[in-house]
Amino acid sequence: xxxxxxxxxxxxxxxxxxxxxxxxxxxxxxxxxxxxxxxxxxxxxxxxxxxxxxxxxxxxxxxxxxxxxxxxxxxxxxxxxxxxxxxxxxxxxxxxxxxxxxxxxxxxxxxxxxxxxxxxxxxxxxxxxxxxxxxxxxxxxxxxxxxxxxxxxxxxxxxxxxxxxxxxxxxxxxxxxxxxxxxxxxxxxxxxxxxxxxxxxxxxxxxxxxxxxxxxxxxxxxxxxxxxxxxxxxxxxxxxxxxxxxxxxxxxxxxxxxxxxxxxxxxxxxxxxxxxxxxxxxxxxxxxxxxxxxxxxxxxxxxxxxxxxxxxxxxxxxxxxxxxxxxxxxxxxxxxxxxxxxxxxxxxxxxxxxxxxxxxxxxxxxxxxxxxxxxxxxxxxxxxxxxxxxxxxxxxxxxxxxxxxxxxxxxxxxxxxxxxxxxxxxxxxxxxxxxxxxxxxxxxxxxxxxxxxxxxxxxxxxxxxxxxxxxxxxxxxxxxxxxxxxxxxxxxxxxxxxxxxxxxxxxxxxxxxxxxxxxxxxxxxxxxxxxxxxxxxxxxxxxxxxxxxxxxxxxxxxxxxxxxxxxxxxxxxxxxxxxxxxxxxxxxxxxxxxxxxxxxxxxxxxxxxxxxxxxxxxxxxxxxxxxxxxxxxxxxxxxxxxxxxxxxxxxxxxxxxxxxxxxxxxxxxxxxxxxxxxxxxxxxxxxxxxxxxxxxxxxxxxxxxxxxxxxx
Numbered sequence: 024x025x026x027x028x029x030x031x032x033x034x035x036x037x038x039x040x041x042x043x044x045x046x047x048x049x050x051x052x053x054x055x056x057x058x059x060x061x062x063x064x065x066x067x068x069x070x071x072x073x074x075x076x077x078x079x080x081x082x083x084x085x086x087x088x089x090x091x092x093x094x095x096x097x098x099x100x101x102x103x104x105x106x107x108x109x110x111x112x113x114x115x116x117x118x119x120x121x122x123x124x125x126x127x128x129x130x131x132x133x134x135x136x137x138x139x140x141x142x143x144x145x146x147x148x149x150x151x152x153x154x155x156x157x158x159x160x161x162x163x164x165x166x167x168x169x170x171x172x173x174x175x176x177x178x179x180x181x182x183x184x185x186x187x188x189x190x191x192x193x194x195x196x197x198x199x200x201x202x203x204x205x206x207x208x209x210x211x212x213x214x215x216x217x218x219x220x221x222x223x224x225x226x227x228x229x230x231x232x233x234x235x236x237x238x239x240x241x242x243x244x245x246x247x248x249x250x251x252x253x254x255x256x257x258x259x260x261x262x263x264x265x266x267x268x269x270x271x272x273x274x275x276x277x278x279x280x281x282x283x284x285x286x287x288x289x290x291x292x293x294x295x296x297x298x299x300x301x302x303x304x305x306x307x308x309x310x311x312x313x314x315x316x317x318x319x320x321x322x323x324x325x326x327x328x329x330x331x332x333x334x335x336x337x338x339x340x341x342x343x344x345x346x347x348x349x350x351x352x353x354x355x356x357x358x359x360x361x362x363x364x365x366x367x368x369x370x371x372x373x374x375x376x377x378x379x380x381x382x383x384x385x386x387x388x389x390x391x392x393x394x395x396x397x398x399x400x401x402x403x404x405x406x407x408x409x410x411x412x413x414x415x416x417x418x419x420x421x422x423x424x425x426x427x428x429x430x431x432x433x434x435x436x437x438x439x440x441x442x443x444x445x446x447x448x449x450x451x452x453x454x455x456x457x458x459x460x461x462x463x464x465x466x467x468x469x470x471x472x473x474x475x476x477x478x479x480x481x482x483x484x485x486x487x488x489x490x491x492x493x494x495x496x497x498x499x500x501x502x503x504x505x506x507x508x509x510x511x512x513x514x515x516x517x518x519x520x521x522x523x524x525x526x527x528x529x530x531x532x533x534x535x536x537x538x539x540x541x542x543x544x545x546x547x548x549x550x551x552x553x554x555x556x557x558x559x560x561x562x563x564x565x566x567x568x569x570x571x572x573x574x575x576x577x578x579x580x581x582x583x584x585x586x587x588x589x590x591x592x593x594x595x596x597x598x599x600x601x602x603x604x605x606x607x608x609x610x611x612x613x614x615x616x617x618x619x620x621x622x623x624x625x626x627x628x629x630x631x632x633x634x635x636x637x638x639x640x641x642x643x644x645x646x647x648x649x650x651x652x653x654x655x656x657x658x659x660x661x662x663x664x665x666x667x668x669x670x671x672x673x674x675x676x677x678x679x680x681x682x683x684x685x686x687x688x689x690x691x692x693x694x695x696x697x698x699x700x701x702x703x704x705x706x707x708x709x710x711x712x713x714x715x716x717x718x719x720x721x722x723x724x725x726x727x728x729x730x731x732x733x734x735x
Contacts, residue, residue: 087194174198239275240311392415396411437471586641604642607643660710702717
């Protein structure tokens with residue numbers, strides 16, 4: 024009979040335990056729910072406010088871009104800059120016109136002040152007649168950044184002389200102007216915004232009524248947290264209140280130290296709060312949205328107080344049950360510890376296997392001494408593992424200066440990024456010098472003075488190949504310069520004897536007592552013709568050597584206009600016509616090389632036609648990254664066997680006495696087109712008509728190609 028009460032006692036304990044556990048889980052779930060709701064609301068508010076601020080900043084930059092293209096203001100300042108910015112009465116009149124325009128713009132846009140400053144950040148004209156002081160680092164910084172980037176830039180919040188929090192918006196007046204003098208003048212528009220009037224009101228509103236909710240902006244000021252915006256619960260103006268950056272539980276300090284998202288801590292009043300910190304893009308600000316923990320969890324606190332009584336009642340039963348199961352739980356815990364230890368040992372063994380089997384050198388340093396290294400490390404440096412352990416890392420470097428340089432650079436990178444990647448010069452045991460790249464990171468990121476693990480990779484062969492490539496590039500450039508000089512000198516020096524031979528031919532004719540017979544006249548004609556051919560050949564040879572060096576300027580052209588000019592210069596017979604069909608847009612390109620290509624192709628079509636009547640047809644269409652242009656004629660055609668040969672140097676299909684030519688026209692075309700990333704091809708059946716088709720890059724692709732060539 025005595026076993027019955029014991030059974031009921033056990034049943035009662037179990038029931039109480041279940042009630043207590045269920046009640047506790049319910050309370051915890053409710054608290055988690057309340058916290059989740061508060062955190063979601065804070066996140067939503069932070070995102071909303073950041074979007075509002077980002078949109079507001081974008082609008083301010085758009086205002087600046089609109090102001091600098093104001094026709095009157097732009098024209099007045101263009102005249103003033105071109106006049107040298109002299110300070111006479113005439114210039115004063117220009118400034119009054121500019122000031123009147125600034126006043127109209129201020130009234131329209133609502134800025135506190137609008138100024139124009141020169142490249143030295145000195146006032147040219149403004150509404151307040153105040154200069155930009157050299158110690159006003161906020162204004163100077165945004166002015167220099169706007170000029171450097173060539174676009175509208177928004178400065179940071181700072182206080183003016185009367186303590187009003189302001190922001191500056193700067194925009195170069197002539198950033199995109201084609202006139203270099205105007206761009207280099209540095210004239211910049213500087214607009215002043217009252218943050219208290221236009222920015223801070225966005226922070227004060229809250230989507231729902233709240234007794235303690237608040238959004239504010241903070242930024243880092245040295246080792247302190249500066250509260251940029253006014254505070255709801257403290258009578259302190261903007262920018263006037265700071266707290267230590269090292270504060271362990273201040274949400275603003277945590278956010279500025281890199282911890283984003285929801286945090287719990289104490290705010291600037293020392294009151295427990297739930298807060299969300301998010302960085303505002305393109306600024307040094309962090310947005311903090313927060314609410315007192317008591318307000319956020321008020322409902323839950325009441326429910327918890329009620330539930331405590333239930334938990335206290337269940338506590339006695341839980342204690343009894345706990346006493347019964349404690350022994351078994353302790354046993355299970357010991358077994359769990361044993362299993363965890365076994366798992367840890369297994370993982371360590373796997374990591375050790377990977378460490379020693381890795382093909383790159385791996386080591387661990389403590390206090391600048393090597394405490395662990397794998398086999399690949401020893402193979403690289405020429406030491407055994409036993410010789411490596413305990414050795415100073417100074418031993419690996421080629422010199423003390425190299426050791427100091429690499430150490431300082433690696434330390435700076437790890438302090439900034441938490442890891443380092445540095446090239447170094449090491450010395451092997453046998454005295455050989457090798458180039459290596461070191462990648463290092465602290466074993467424990469929270470302990471900057473602790474152990475450091477690193478990998479080392481031998482890049483000696485790569486650096487040797489780079490030097491060889493650099494040497495070959497230098498030799499190629501030198502060879503190209505010598506060839507260019509040779510072509511110029513040869514062209515120049517060969518002209519003198521040619522002109523002498525031509526003059527001698529003239530003197531022979533003049534000194535002959537009577538008119539030369541037909542045979543002599545034909546010989547003299549052939550001599551003059553071949554002298555002219557030689558001069559043309561020298562001209563074409565010089566032009567061929569100059570391809571890529573004399574490119575001319577970028578300008579807007581019409582392919583149709585160039586074709587008409589080239590056709591006229593070819594002096595075709597009266598029966599010839601030019602047919603232009605297809606898309607002939609106007610676009611910006613290098614005029615000189617494109618003109619050379621079209622003149623050679625159209626000139627060849629006329630010169631080698633062989634008839635008194637004919638048609639030269641030029642067509643154009645838009646292709647991938649540029650244009651496809653074709654020049655066709657209805658002449659005798661070119662046999663397929665000669666399609667590759669015609670693009671070679673000094674190649675002609677007819678005797679030069681029959682058709683004058685140097686044989687370099689198509690070679691010049693091919694070299695120019697391929698220099699600018701294009702292709703040229705020939706289509707002809709050899710019976711009637713030929714079509715030369717080439718591709719030419721558009722402006723974007725051409726500029727990218729020229730920049731790559733310039734930087735390469």
